Amino acid sequence: MPDWLNIIVRSLLFLVILFLITKWLGKKQISQLSFFEYVTGITIGSVGAEVATKPNQSMMHGVLSIGVFALVPFLAGLISIKSKPFRDFVEGKGTIFIKDGKIMEDNLKKEKYTTDELLELLRRKDVFSVADVEFAVLEAAGDLNVMLKKENQPLTAKDLQLAVASVKEPQTVIMDGKIMDEPLSTIGRSRKWLLTEVGKMGVTLENVFLGQVNSYGELTIDVYDDKLQIPSPQERPLILATMKQCEADLESFALATDNETAKEMYVKNSKKLQKAIDKVTYILKS
Structure with missing residues (x-):
């Protein structure tokens, strides 16, 4: 087999292997990585690239190496679920940067953050004054979570003692001009009802790009023709x-x-x- 074809075959094979391993390890592997998962993720990718691009390398050795690097974080995750000290060691803990409105300078130095970097993280949360912050913690994944002082927090319906209707997630019942039967049955509606509602709006099913039913049972649609004005529900x-x-x-x-x-x-x-x-x-x- 020519080297170029061998590399293509090996690359495709390891792409499938890495995809399956990532699915097996779960969504956490591609979202918020701990230090341990970050290191193993990089290593698995490096091993896969090394074996895929060098035909003289043993494929079985590469697969075995990737399997080991995948198994270790999987086992570490299982142990972390049962042991908090182990979880704190492997995944890390949050570090308090601001407490009771005061900056914790020692914690900033411990995490090697400067004042400018702290202010930048606050601005990313739309906070421009440290005096507005009651509590801020740097999570193990590197995100800064901020709680504003009570007087700086946005008003809610509860603060105003207003009654508000509960809202459920909308169900997408039409996508690309096709009816989605599963979400339609979830809300207890039929195709006949849906077609009737679409007809009331003066359009055909084929012209609907997206259709959703809200928590009040009202159908809202978006059509392919952006110039066409669709009336909002009036029930x-x-x-x-x-x-x-x-x-x-x-x-x-x-x-x-x-x-x-x-x-x-x-x-x-x-x-x-x-x-x-x-x-x-x-x-x-x-």
């Missing part, structure tokens, strides 16, 4: 408008009648309906 605003109209009608009936019994009934039900409107406005308001 919830229409329900709210109808409820408000009914409440206004009850008030009008109460003012228009001279029958005290009817007037009392209209006023009573108007108040009940208004309470119901107040409870569902945050859900139905577009």
